[in-house]
Amino acid sequence: MSAESENQNKAKGRRFSPIRTEGATAFSFEPPAYFLAREQVARSNSYPEEDRINKGLDLAHRLFNARVAPSSDRQHIALTYLCIKSLNDLLAAVVVIKSGYHFQSWPLLRGSLEAAELMDYFRLRPDEIQSWLDKEKRFDSLSWVRSSLPNPELRQNLFNMLNETAHANFRNIDAMSSFNSGQDTRTVAVGPLPFSTKEQLSLGFVALIISYPIRVLWLSNHEIVPSEWVLEFDKFDSEAGFPLREDTTATTVDDLGVGTPETSDS
8 A cells, every 4th residue: 555545544533455465366266065064164163252251141041040030020021021132132143143143243242231231210210111122212211311321432442342243334345354365465254264263353343242231131130149249249240340330430432442354555
């Protein structure tokens, strides 16, 4: 890239020209029969984030068991439904990531965060649950929910990052659907990538955000679990720097250690 082009990109707020001017880009579409084998190879990869994710699921399992008695309480039911939605989105994202479809996990992560934020809102405003059950139009978009919760600017920035990454932007496709197949050649392929991409932000985000729905569900009836669980969860929660906990010091997305994928010209 020429110095002039680089300066123009910086002036427009870009880090680099998205279409590389050096090297070549190749495209691959292997026979679909190969995809299953490639997914199996991808699933054999292990990631350090998996230990934390499994720990969070164990804590959630014990919390759910403490709440297992049937209930007719509207808040109890609504929060549990949303927690199941949030956790299932995260679990689906892990399956997708582990199967080699890293880019495709981001809409699931966005959905998990939205469900957890709605949980948080209904924990504070149980009087609004009936409006949600009645499918009032204002619940079609949840920006106003973020504005009414603590740290609204941080929440909106985090959601914007997820939203941008989920969309069909060139940089995101390049970062999470390509690999270097030779000197000066990058390949973009249909089907799963059977190896780790250079961007593992999606799995890191699962490990980061899994605390959120668990915490909200617990706080809605905090006396239901023993003190041992509370101490264990608080340690688990704080070790990851849970971004939306009550005592967070984060003010920007950068403070959370997550961000949009980056590609390079090399």
